[in-house]
Amino acid sequence: MQRLSELGLLGPGFLAAHGVHLLPQEIDLLHAYGCHIAHCPSSNLKLGSGIAPVADLVAKQVNVGLGTDSAASNNRLDMFTEMRMAALLAKGASEDPTSLPAHQVLKMATINAAKALGLDEKIGSIEIGKQADITAVKLSDLTISPCYDPISHLVYTCGREHVTHTWVAGELKYSNGIYANIEPMELKEIVKKWQPKLAQHKH
Incomplete structure (x- = not known):
């Protein structure tokens, strides 16, 4: 991180993926330059990469966003899973149950x-x-009832299977299992077509 600073690459436009091996002085640099971290907890665990010091980053007021990484290292690509994983990992890593609250x-x-x-x-x-x-x-x-705290429920209990509707730029894209611009059967055929091609390149 120090080398990146010397090269003039750090700043508000710098988004660091993962950040699992950050030193305290590097966290200070991220804060000083207004950089960002893309935290991808499930990917980091699957690859055995390490655990990002999210509690320390937040304490230093470094902006941390949540991501899934990619299908290559995160099979589910579910932001609800990532929220729950991020919250639990931060608590386990810091040994502090109040670390990284749901909100x-x-x-x-x-x-x-x-x-x-x-x-x-x-x-x-x-x-x-x-x-x-x-x-x-x-x-x-019923599977996630009762709900006492909606925000806590979203983070610790819900999954993508509980989503009923999605809007993008105000346009309804998904409603109770029906996609506005996607035909599931056509998509399945595309997946079948590409699966053997991708399998040829696996290591």
Whole structure:
């Protein structure tokens, strides 16, 4: 990180993926330059890469957004899973059950991630003038009832199977199992076509 600083590469436009081996002085540099971290907990665990010091990053006011990495290292690609994993890992790594509370994790998955991408003036929160990207979740589903704290429920209990509707820029894209612009059977055929081609390149 020091070398990147010397090369003039650090700044608000710098987004570091993973950050699992950061030294304390490197966290200080990230804060000083207004850099961002893309935290991908499931990917880091699957690859045995390590655990990002998220509690330390947050304590130093470094902006941390949440990601899934890719299908190559995260089979599920479920942001609800990533929220839960991030919250639990931070608590386990710091041995502090109050570390990274649910509301902070939800921000990591929404406005913090948008800020890391330089898009926080357009997306990441529900505000007048911003793009209406919205996900509706059925908190009354029997499998996750009862719900006492909606934010805690979103982070620790819900999964993508509880999503009922999604809107992108105010346009309904998904409603109770029906996709607006995707034909599931056609998509399955595309997957079948590409699966053997991809399998040829596996190591």
